[in-house]
Amino acid sequence: MKFNYSPAPNYRSALSTKRIMLELLLGLLVVYAFSLYYYATHFGTPYLMQALIIMAVSVGSCVLTEVVWALANKKNVISYLTGSFPWITGVILALMMPISIHWYAVAISAVLCILFGKLVFGGFGQNIFNPAAVGRAVIFAAFTGLTTADIVTSATPTTVMASTYSWCVTDASMVSALLDSVGGLQNLLFGFYPGALGETSALLILIVGVVLAIRKVIDWRVPVVYIGSVFVLTSVMALYKGMGMWYPVYHILTGGLFFGAVFMATDPVTTPTSAAGRVIYALGCAILTVLIRVKANLPEGVLYSILIMNACSPMIERVCDCEQIKGLKTSLITFACVAVLGLGSGVLAIHAVEPAKKPEPKPEPKPVTVNKDSKFVQDFKATVNGSTDNGDGSITYAISCEGYAVMDHDGEPNELEITVKDSAVVSVKVVKAMDTEYIGDRITDADFREQFVGLTLEDLEVEALSGATISSSSVLKAVMTALEQ
Amino acid sequence: MSLFKGPMRTHLNGHKDLTEHGEVVSLNPSKVSIPLFAGADTNPEILVNVGDEVKVGTKIAQFSSRFVIPVFSSVSGKVEAIEDQLHQSLKKVKHVVIASDGKFTKESNPTIDYEKASKEELVDFMMNAGIIGCGGAGFPSYVKYKFAKDVEKLIINAVECEPYITSDYKTVELHFDEMLLGIKAMQKMCEPKEVLIAIKKSHPELIQFVNEKLNGEKDIRCVSVPDVYPMGWERTLVYELTKKRYDKLPAEVGCVVNNATTAYMFGKAMTTGEPIVSRMLTVSGDGVKEPKNVEVPVGTSFHEVVEACGGYTGEDMVVCFGGPMMGGTVTTDAVSVERQNNALTVLKKQAIDEVACLRCGSCSDHCPSGLQPVRINQAAKLKDNERLGKLRVDKCIECGMCTYVCPSKIAVTENVRRAKRAYMMANAKK
Ligand code: SF4
Numbered sequence A: 001m002k003f004n005y006s007p008a009p010n011y012r013s014a015l016s017t018k019r020i021m022l023e024l025l026l027g028l029l030v031v032y033a034f035s036l037y038y039y040a041t042h043f044g045t046p047y048l049m050q051a052l053i054i055m056a057v058s059v060g061s062c063v064l065t066e067v068v069w070a071l072a073n074k075k076n077v078i079s080y081l082t083g084s085f086p087w088i089t090g091v092i093l094a095l096m097m098p099i100s101i102h103w104y105a106v107a108i109s110a111v112l113c114i115l116f117g118k119l120v121f122g123g124f125g126q127n128i129f130n131p132a133a134v135g136r137a138v139i140f141a142a143f144t145g146l147t148t149a150d151i152v153t154s155a156t157p158t159t160v161m162a163s164t165y166s167w168c169v170t171d172a173s174m175v176s177a178l179l180d181s182v183g184g185l186q187n188l189l190f191g192f193y194p195g196a197l198g199e200t201s202a203l204l205i206l207i208v209g210v211v212l213a214i215r216k217v218i219d220w221r222v223p224v225v226y227i228g229s230v231f232v233l234t235s236v237m238a239l240y241k242g243m244g245m246w247y248p249v250y251h252i253l254t255g256g257l258f259f260g261a262v263f264m265a266t267d268p269v270t271t272p273t274s275a276a277g278r279v280i281y282a283l284g285c286a287i288l289t290v291l292i293r294v295k296a297n298l299p300e301g302v303l304y305s306i307l308i309m310n311a312c313s314p315m316i317e318r319v320c321d322c323e324q325i326k327g328l329k330t331s332l333i334t335f336a337c338v339a340v341l342g343l344g345s346g347v348l349a350i351h352a353v354e355p356a357k358k359p360e361p362k363p364e365p366k367p368v369t370v371n372k373d374s375k376f377v378q379d380f381k382a383t384v385n386g387s388t389d390n391g392d393g394s395i396t397y398a399i400s401c402e403g404y405a406v407m408d409h410d411g412e413p414n415e416l417e418i419t420v421k422d423s424a425v426v427s428v429k430v431v432k433a434m435d436t437e438y439i440g441d442r443i444t445d446a447d448f449r450e451q452f453v454g455l456t457l458e459d460l461e462v463e464a465l466s467g468a469t470i471s472s473s474s475v476l477k478a479v480m481t482a483l484e485q
Numbered sequence B: 001m002s003l004f005k006g007p008m009r010t011h012l013n014g015h016k017d018l019t020e021h022g023e024v025v026s027l028n029p030s031k032v033s034i035p036l037f038a039g040a041d042t043n044p045e046i047l048v049n050v051g052d053e054v055k056v057g058t059k060i061a062q063f064s065s066r067f068v069i070p071v072f073s074s075v076s077g078k079v080e081a082i083e084d085q086l087h088q089s090l091k092k093v094k095h096v097v098i099a100s101d102g103k104f105t106k107e108s109n110p111t112i113d114y115e116k117a118s119k120e121e122l123v124d125f126m127m128n129a130g131i132i133g134c135g136g137a138g139f140p141s142y143v144k145y146k147f148a149k150d151v152e153k154l155i156i157n158a159v160e161c162e163p164y165i166t167s168d169y170k171t172v173e174l175h176f177d178e179m180l181l182g183i184k185a186m187q188k189m190c191e192p193k194e195v196l197i198a199i200k201k202s203h204p205e206l207i208q209f210v211n212e213k214l215n216g217e218k219d220i221r222c223v224s225v226p227d228v229y230p231m232g233w234e235r236t237l238v239y240e241l242t243k244k245r246y247d248k249l250p251a252e253v254g255c256v257v258n259n260a261t262t263a264y265m266f267g268k269a270m271t272t273g274e275p276i277v278s279r280m281l282t283v284s285g286d287g288v289k290e291p292k293n294v295e296v297p298v299g300t301s302f303h304e305v306v307e308a309c310g311g312y313t314g315e316d317m318v319v320c321f322g323g324p325m326m327g328g329t330v331t332t333d334a335v336s337v338e339r340q341n342n343a344l345t346v347l348k349k350q351a352i353d354e355v356a357c358l359r360c361g362s363c364s365d366h367c368p369s370g371l372q373p374v375r376i377n378q379a380a381k382l383k384d385n386e387r388l389g390k391l392r393v394d395k396c397i398e399c400g401m402c403t404y405v406c407p408s409k410i411a412v413t414e415n416v417r418r419a420k421r422a423y424m425m426a427n428a429k430k
């Protein structure tokens, strides 16, 4: 019989750090799944592959770095890793990457962030800066040019706002132009726009965040105060400058604020431990985010503000060292002072910013047209494969005509069915479009095809699809051949 | 839970159903060893000699240097020895060993009629009957009443917030009338505006039982409190019922708090003259075969108590006197039951998988004293005494909450406890 000496308490809650980390990982993967879905459906397989590669490289490099570190320090690798959670950093880092990044840049920043963001401080629990944020900052500083050649996306809403509108738009028509260019505020909420992999869908992150907060995986105070304060601060700025309520909404929905507030600012290791400390920390993040955006005109306010506040955490923590009930007043006063300071500097900052001016209207580029004499029309060969008399005086010809695919890589010709009545076109139907996906195959667009209706051999001329003159010419040649029958 | 501080409490899985509705078994040990122990006071006057005949309720010793605390025999029989034995505090303490004759012949001690007695007489009676806090603390109760004035609320604590323990519930259920008598005498002693009997929400049957019994009593009512830990701690309970916080003693906000079993013991002493000689003890946990409540004479060995409950379920055990949150462990079961013990919790030894502190802040959010255990741990590592003072490490009540909530499974409470001792020692030297 053994009676163990075991100082009280001998009772433990079920919640463990390992479970917290697992649930956090699951939350992150949900966000990642959305991103995969978005890139797969809106951009196609190469983009999906790219998103998978970024994640694999990031997580792989993070884990590998810690494995090497554990081996170098003669530690048991498995037990070291299960108490250190490098995959979390890896996933967060990957989710902060733009899709166009080169895997090589991902690998380097992952290694650096684990090494200098975490291990040199003494490993998990000891680091001062959020390792993933360090990794992302490395990319901004050194590798912005290093992108994958064939993956291109348009500018993110935050960059548009920063570069074109300098975070201050008062003119109503410009506001609607801006909002149209990002697909409206509700699109910002749902997140169907290009940006960092996991940062776009504010709504999804909000849902995941609520679940994680209820399950005590993250502290609800940080995202609530962070996002709330950004909203309040930018609302005041909007009022001051006479901008509408769209402005604060734009601020909180873009630039990865939700992602940063839910997944990065809540990283317990790099934030103060007390409730009061966390609230002050989150307020600081909010103020800095807004100031960096508006004053320094940078899109990456969230990232830098979190890093700066990480550095301030030990100081905040010391200020909050007390019996929490007795110290409540001090914390409240500190919070109020920081808030007032933040509001003041926010208003000052926006005061100095000139509202964006309307750009000179550019002359509309003249649309390219194609007709019988166009070069490609003359070059392409069309073959009549058959004809059907429809009985109402119209005849439908099945025609195959060379197009971009044939010219470019000896591919298949496009196949069309053209119906003619009294020497005029009745309809143009594309049976098989063989030209480039998303470019040449737009000859199936109704708007394009309907231009032909009613034309005769004499006035055969249409507006070419932009960027697809060759494919347009192919169709014209087919129509011409049908009319010549 | 608010923005600037945590909830300072949490719900625990109480496992109360293991013992709450079972039968109570009385123990009849052949021998008892009554420890002569009263906290810091180590110098009792021993009133019996080896070979003396004693009865149930015979005074065998008395402490009087700090507070007056008499000690009584719990059986009738013969004093066999007065010797040093291992005590719950894991120190050697003098014990009076009495061989029981099994007859439980009672000593005739004075009784008192509270309706006729004055306040001072009641306080004196309480002191001489050796009524101490039966909820685990063991603090002499008469002190609370001696200086009581301007009392708003007398709170009878039947919260029993530690897991596994149900001995107060059982006492309330089985000895309600004596308890009520004790409460009424206490009411007379401190003259409160109202008397509240606090029971957890999660025990509706008990609340209903008490309400039915109280029918017609004015100024005494039963209140239900949330099922959270440490609801039974004076500070938390007083805050819950008055929304006021105090600095040192509940008297500052007009409250007197006493445990329900204490009230019962007082009531019993007034009617029969019998002081605290035996008590309700919950024996529970996954380490004992038949968890139940037992009525044990003070001085019975833990071993005998566990045997009466079917014995241990394994070989590798953790035995705590009290609940698992605050109860200390003993390294042998040859230790005696004391008057203030309300439970014996026997648990199987669990392996603990500790990882680095996540700095999650959960300990700071839940500490009922509003301390920041994680910061205390850090300051202690750096031996930063000044910071420990700022963090008010001296205010730790060793409630066990911080270890309980810690997801990294760190022994936070033990670290804080050590830091507190080191801090107090360093300060005492100055
Ligand atoms: S043991 Fe002390 S520090 Fe830990 S929660 Fe309880 S009172 Fe707070």
Ligand code: SF4
Residues within 6 Å of the ligand: A273, B356, B357, B358, B359, B360, B361, B362, B363, B364, B373, B374, B402, B405, B406, B407, B408, B409, B410, B412
């Ligand atoms: S609960 Fe444990 S892991 Fe969390 S801050 Fe406290 S000591 Fe660290």
